[in-house]
Amino acid sequence: MNMKTRRAIDLAGFEAKFRALGDPWQTFTARDEAIKRERIVRALGNRPVARLLELGSGNGSNSQRLAARALRLDACDGSASATALTRQALAGHRHAYAWQIALPAALPGDRYDAVVIAELLYYLSPRNMHRLARDVAAVLTPSGTLVLAHHQIEFHDSAQRAAGIHARFVAAMDYGIVRGRRWQNRRWQVEAWNAPR
Numbered sequence: 001m002n003m004k005t006r007r008a009i010d011l012a013g014f015e016a017k018f019r020a021l022g023d024p025w026q027t028f029t030a031r032d033e034a035i036k037r038e039r040i041v042r043a044l045g046n047r048p049v050a051r052l053l054e055l056g057s058g059n060g061s062n063s064q065r066l067a068a069r070a071l072r073l074d075a076c077d078g079s080a081s082a083t084a085l086t087r088q089a090l091a092g093h094r095h096a097y098a099w100q101i102a103l104p105a106a107l108p109g110d111r112y113d114a115v116v117i118a119e120l121l122y123y124l125s126p127r128n129m130h131r132l133a134r135d136v137a138a139v140l141t142p143s144g145t146l147v148l149a150h151h152q153i154e155f156h157d158s159a160q161r162a163a164g165i166h167a168r169f170v171a172a173m174d175y176g177i178v179r180g181r182r183w184q185n186r187r188w189q190v191e192a193w194n195a196p197r
Contacts, residue, residue, distance in 0.1 A: 008159035009123060011078045011102055018059060018081035027061035036118075036149060036190060039183040041065050043147040043192035044114055053112040053139065055103060055132075056120030058082050060089025066116060067096040074109055078102035104131040112139050118149040121165050122158040129160070133172035146170075146177060146193040153187055166191055 017024040027033045040062060044052075052070035056077060057063050063075040063086050073096040077083050080100055087098040099108045103124070115136050121129055140146060148166045155162070170177055170193060180192040 007157065008125075009157040013157070015079040015081055018079050018085060022085060023059055023061070025058075027058060032185075032187060033061065035185075036188050037062050037065055039190040040116060040118060040147055040149050041069060043149075043181060043183075043190055044069055044116075044145060045192075049114045049145075051109065051112045051114075053107065053109065053115045055115065055117045055136075057086040057098065058119070060086035060098070062116070062118055063096065063098070064089050064093075067093040070114075071095060073097065074099060074107075074112075076101045076103070076108065104128050104135055107135055107139055110139060111141050112144065113141050114145040114147065115140055116147040116149070117169075118147075119151065121148070121150060121169050122155070122160045122162050125159050126168075129169060130172040133169050134174075137173040137175040137177075140175070140177075140195050142195055143197045144195040145180075146195065147190065148193065149188065149190040151188045152184065 049070045052066055052073045054063055054066055054075040057075035058077060059082055067073045067090055075086050076099045077086060083098050083100040090096040090098060150162060150165055152162055176196045177193045180194050183190045
């Protein structure tokens with residue numbers, strides 16, 4: 001697929017999708033999405049996470065499970081409709097907050113024990129992804145966990161290729177982070193990365 005001919009979806013495009021459908025990619029109902037979600041949660045390890053940051057929360061389908069693992073969850077998305085859906089999904093979780101933040105931008109907190117980024121990175125330009133990588137490196141605590149979950153298939157509306165997206169993001173962090181557990185199938189991969197102590 002020629003990167004020069006593709007037209008990346010922008011924030012207005014995501015807003016239109018979430019406003020029209022609420023669950024445009026069936027993340028609440030698709031079996032494969034449920035499997036991926038459980039791998040994301042497993043990547044966090046067995047202990048509760050004190051402070052957890054989720055970037056690209058979408059409609060909150062992952063946020064519900066993440067809230068059950070964290071003492072505080074900050075879930076972020078750039079779309080107003082997606083943020084409202086995340087807020088609805090987190091109703092009843094008093095320790096979980098939904099933030100509308102168009103990334104890269106200032107993050108809602110200054111330190112996190114874990115950061116989860118799912119289905120976001122290839123929609124950012126390389127420059128914006130590099131800035132986000134530096135921002136994540138600045139807020140991830142020593143010995144913290146970074147969880148990356150992205151499709152391996154190529155989408156016509158992404159700004160970057162899916163192949164190697166995790167490696168490019170981690171390299172841009174320049175943080176000495178080390179890959180831990182990994183799960184994948186033909187469609188997606190989930191990786192846990194451990195920050196140095």
